Amino acid sequence: MxxxxxxxxxxxxALVARDIPAGAYVNLGIGLPTLVADHLEPGSGVVLHxxxxxxxxxxxxxxxxxxxxxxxxxxxxxxELPGAAYFHHADSFAMMRGGHLDVCVLGAFQVSAAxxxxxxxxxxxxxxxxxGGAMDLAVGAKKVYVMTTMFAKDGSPKVVPxxxxxLTAARCVDRIYTDxxxxxxxxxGLVVRDLFGITYADLSARLAVKMSDGSASS
Amino acid sequence: MxxxxxxxxxxxxALVARDIPAGAYVNLGIGLPTLVADHLEPGSGVVLHxxxxxxxxxxxxxxxxxxxxxxxxxxxxxxELPGAAYFHHADSFAMMRGGHLDVCVLGAFQVSAAxxxxxxxxxxxxxxxxxGGAMDLAVGAKKVYVMTTMFAKDGSPKVVPxxxxxLTAARCVDRIYTDxxxxxxxxxGLVVRDLFGITYADLSARLAVKMSDGSASS
Amino acid sequence: MTSICxxxxxxxxxxxxxxxxxxxxxxxxxxxxxxxxxxIRQGATGLTVVSNNAGNGDTGLAALLAEGRVxxxxxxxxxxxxxxxxxxLYRSGKIELEVVPQGTLAERLRAAGAGIGAFYCPTGAGxxxxxxxxxxxxxxxxxxxxxxxxxxxxxxxxxRSDRMGNLVYRKTARNFGPVMATAATxxxxxVSEIVEIGTLDPExxxxxxxxxxxxxxx
Amino acid sequence: MTSICxxxxxxxxxxxxxxxxxxxxxxxxxxxxxxxxxxIRQGATGLTVVSNNAGNGDTGLAALLAEGRVxxxxxxxxxxxxxxxxxxLYRSGKIELEVVPQGTLAERLRAAGAGIGAFYCPTGAGxxxxxxxxxxxxxxxxxxxxxxxxxxxxxxxxxRSDRMGNLVYRKTARNFGPVMATAATxxxxxVSEIVEIGTLDPExxxxxxxxxxxxxxx
Numbered sequence: 001m002x003x004x005x006x007x008x009x010x011x012x013x014a015l016v017a018r019d020i021p022a023g024a025y026v027n028l029g030i031g032l033p034t035l036v037a038d039h040l041e042p043g044s045g046v047v048l049h050x051x052x053x054x055x056x057x058x059x060x061x062x063x064x065x066x067x068x069x070x071x072x073x074x075x076x077x078x079x080e081l082p083g084a085a086y087f088h089h090a091d092s093f094a095m096m097r098g099g100h101l102d103v104c105v106l107g108a109f110q111v112s113a114a115x116x117x118x119x120x121x122x123x124x125x126x127x128x129x130x131x132g133g134a135m136d137l138a139v140g141a142k143k144v145y146v147m148t149t150m151f152a153k154d155g156s157p158k159v160v161p162x163x164x165x166x167l168t169a170a171r172c173v174d175r176i177y178t179d180x181x182x183x184x185x186x187x188x189g190l191v192v193r194d195l196f197g198i199t200y201a202d203l204s205a206r207l208a209v210k211m212s213d214g215s216a217s218s
Numbered sequence: 219m220x221x222x223x224x225x226x227x228x229x230x231x232a233l234v235a236r237d238i239p240a241g242a243y244v245n246l247g248i249g250l251p252t253l254v255a256d257h258l259e260p261g262s263g264v265v266l267h268x269x270x271x272x273x274x275x276x277x278x279x280x281x282x283x284x285x286x287x288x289x290x291x292x293x294x295x296x297x298e299l300p301g302a303a304y305f306h307h308a309d310s311f312a313m314m315r316g317g318h319l320d321v322c323v324l325g326a327f328q329v330s331a332a333x334x335x336x337x338x339x340x341x342x343x344x345x346x347x348x349x350g351g352a353m354d355l356a357v358g359a360k361k362v363y364v365m366t367t368m369f370a371k372d373g374s375p376k377v378v379p380x381x382x383x384x385l386t387a388a389r390c391v392d393r394i395y396t397d398x399x400x401x402x403x404x405x406x407g408l409v410v411r412d413l414f415g416i417t418y419a420d421l422s423a424r425l426a427v428k429m430s431d432g433s434a435s436s
Numbered sequence: 437m438t439s440i441c442x443x444x445x446x447x448x449x450x451x452x453x454x455x456x457x458x459x460x461x462x463x464x465x466x467x468x469x470x471x472x473x474x475x476i477r478q479g480a481t482g483l484t485v486v487s488n489n490a491g492n493g494d495t496g497l498a499a500l501l502a503e504g505r506v507x508x509x510x511x512x513x514x515x516x517x518x519x520x521x522x523x524x525l526y527r528s529g530k531i532e533l534e535v536v537p538q539g540t541l542a543e544r545l546r547a548a549g550a551g552i553g554a555f556y557c558p559t560g561a562g563x564x565x566x567x568x569x570x571x572x573x574x575x576x577x578x579x580x581x582x583x584x585x586x587x588x589x590x591x592x593x594x595x596r597s598d599r600m601g602n603l604v605y606r607k608t609a610r611n612f613g614p615v616m617a618t619a620a621t622x623x624x625x626x627v628s629e630i631v632e633i634g635t636l637d638p639e640x641x642x643x644x645x646x647x648x649x650x651x652x653x654x
Numbered sequence: 655m656t657s658i659c660x661x662x663x664x665x666x667x668x669x670x671x672x673x674x675x676x677x678x679x680x681x682x683x684x685x686x687x688x689x690x691x692x693x694i695r696q697g698a699t700g701l702t703v704v705s706n707n708a709g710n711g712d713t714g715l716a717a718l719l720a721e722g723r724v725x726x727x728x729x730x731x732x733x734x735x736x737x738x739x740x741x742x743l744y745r746s747g748k749i750e751l752e753v754v755p756q757g758t759l760a761e762r763l764r765a766a767g768a769g770i771g772a773f774y775c776p777t778g779a780g781x782x783x784x785x786x787x788x789x790x791x792x793x794x795x796x797x798x799x800x801x802x803x804x805x806x807x808x809x810x811x812x813x814r815s816d817r818m819g820n821l822v823y824r825k826t827a828r829n830f831g832p833v834m835a836t837a838a839t840x841x842x843x844x845v846s847e848i849v850e851i852g853t854l855d856p857e858x859x860x861x862x863x864x865x866x867x868x869x870x871x872x
Binding site for chain 4: 050075080087096126130132139166
């Protein structure tokens with residue numbers, strides 16, 4: 001299991017993309033999750049939602065294709081695919097909060113063993129709070145996938161018993177895709193599905209959370 | 219004042235139409251209020267709303283102009299004027315409830331001296347209740363005008379101290395246009411603005427409500 | 437993911453006994469008559485039907501009612517000149533009725549689709565239709581607490597669909613369609629025409645395909 | 655009634671000190687930059703600004719903030735790479751901030767326009783942003799009670815307006831425009847082009863003219 005190396009960003013993105021069902025309606029959060037788009041199979045029929053009012057968003061726009069009226073939620077110029085639809089902000093978030101998106105993929109500062117997500121606020125005293133659509137996505141999508149490196153730059157794990165940072169939403173995360181492991185959040189706690197470049201014993205030792213090894217059975 | 223006769227339906231409609239400001243957005247209820255449309259000045263810019271999802275509704279459709287997809291709230295085939303817009307039911311009633319319509323004109327079973335309106339239910343034990351959009355209109359329009367004959371077929375007045383019939387909405391009516399008088403609902407009670415074929419003394423004797431005579435001053 | 441059905445029978449397959457069925461249309465405009473006929477053939481019973489009216493004449497919704505398949509109707513306006521089927525069932529105690537103001541009906545459907553748990557609405561305050569409902573004073577006005585109406589199935593009519601289920605409507609046939617499309621677990625739509633992806637103007641799509649499960653040309 | 659303004663100054667005339675000003679746009683898409691410039695010239699101060707962001711760079715909203723004219727910002731995402739004007743004011747305690755999840759911001763604006771007194775929303779439950787807010791369990795889920803955000807003035811950008819104020823937008827520049835247009839006492843819109851009545855497709859009008867007070871081509 002630990003024979004292979006930990007995953008790079010593109011490999012993580014490919015792993016998430018592989019788990020998105022054909023024809024799913026998906027919102028990809030700003031940052032790392034954006035990479036997932038590049039790994040969706042062309043024929044998969046996966047439809048991308050951007051919360052600033054569009055379905056069937058295409059890839060990033062370049063050169064003459066840049067249109068200042070066509071942006072994604074990260075304010076990056078994007079393109080329109082056939083079958084697109086535009087709608088206003090209240091309709092866009094109604095779609096999200098109403099449970100119509102199949103999957104959203106979000107970045108994280110911390111995820112708790114119970115699936116609590118913290119991804120909007122470091123809790124630092126001088127930080128200017130800014131939430132955007134993170135709370136709406138975390139609460140609204142049918143499945144919430146988190147995509148992040150397992151360890152912060154200081155080596156501390158992002159999968160924790162309880163989030164120390166202010167929550168985005170409680171008990172919202174279904175799966176956690178990291179560079180060293182994929183974890184499922186279940187009623188019985190975290191289950192490790194895949195390991196990359198680390199053994200279950202090593203991972204378990206570095207994380208302070210209760211979890212079980214589901215990687216052998218898969 | 220009592221020299222002229224009581225008003226016919228068309229004259230009542232003309233009176234209401236005269237009091238609708240140029241450029242107003244107006245909803246005309248089913249029945250008598252519908253007639254108001256025929257008396258709006260062509261250049262007035264008054265825009266008609268129909269709660270089943272349209273602004274800038276035109277006159278009734280006839281012959282080849284009948285389109286089964288273009289109906290008013292009374293399910294009568296109508297036409298579309300230039301500058302029309304279609305929208306769905308939630309948006310249509312958001313427009314209404316949100317206070318964006320300047321005037322609605324409604325029929326009435328009874329109106330109380332305080333401006334309570336009863337126009338949806340006779341209260342009869344075997345009656346099948348059916349409200350449609352009456353409550354929404356009564357609550358939502360900036361000005362609610364009632365248009366009705368003053369007396370029911372049995373001679374009982376429709377302007378009453380308290381409504382005996384189930385309410386459509388409390389304290390919602392601004393003006394009452396009838397065949398014999400126009401009344402304003404004010405904080406100080408009903409004020410008679412115009413009299414047609416009846417003296418103030420006679421009207422006052424037939425209605426059991428407290429009111430004042432504002433007809434002389436106008 | 438939207439599937440294009442070969443027949444109306446396929447479009448209504450699997451409706452379970454006891455389901456809540458949202459039925460679009462206002463009068464005959466936007467009424468999904470072919471889907472209702474298919475539902476009659478399909479056989480599900482003990483249904484709760486949510487629609488603006490309670491059936492006209494002897495066809496469509498009235499025929500479903502006449503077959504004894506509907507336990508309860510939630511609507512704004514059951515009583516019409518040709519609603520004899522409903523009238524008879526109601527007077528003989530064979531059908532339950534919940535009358536909801538038309539705008540509140542639309543808004544409760546929207547709330548179900550938009551992930552709103554409940555809302556305070558001024559419509560109906562102080563009337564029979566608010567009896568037993570929680571109220572709250574907001575800005576000096578009495579508001580009634582209203583809860584979402586969620587469907588198991590929605591049957592709606594639209595003008596055109598592309599193969600992803602993006603919909604456009606025609607004139608006032610739009611009415612309840614776009615709201616009901618957001619508010620049910622399974623949404624079936626009958627359209628006049630199914631067009632290729634990329635044919636509909638993305639700015640003019642009223643119901644994005646994310647809301648649509650089954651489309652049939654009928 | 656919609657008036658066509660000769661200048662952006664005319665379009666923002668009369669904004670009072672202390673007003674709540676809704677400002678459309680998401681990033682630069684749909685941002686009513688010319689109306690903001692006119693508001694800077696107009697001079698109103700002590701403003702509460704409601705917008706998705708809190709200004710970028712040194713122009714537009716940031717310039718209004720830099721002039722010390724804004725008392726409070728209500729937004730979802732103030733912190734951006736180029737939000738130095740806001741950041742400075744905030745850190746020096748010169749501006750008040752209310753952070754609202756993006757979808758809740760849109761829905762509170764919609765509620766103001768739609769005559770909804772308040773609503774229960776799952777977004778933000780159990781987080782910092784719900785602290786001090788009333789909550790209620792609905793269907794086993796914690797919901798937060800949210801109240802409308804009503805503007806005195808809305809400044810929005812759209813693509814085309816006809817002479818009645820019917821609007822169409824372009825791509826994701828639609829964003830907050832249609833919702834804010836319903837939520838303010840006076841709504842001013844800057845458009846690329848003003849067209850004759852009857853030019854816009856009634857099926858594709860996104861904001862009907864009823865919501866629009868002032869239009870300027872800029």
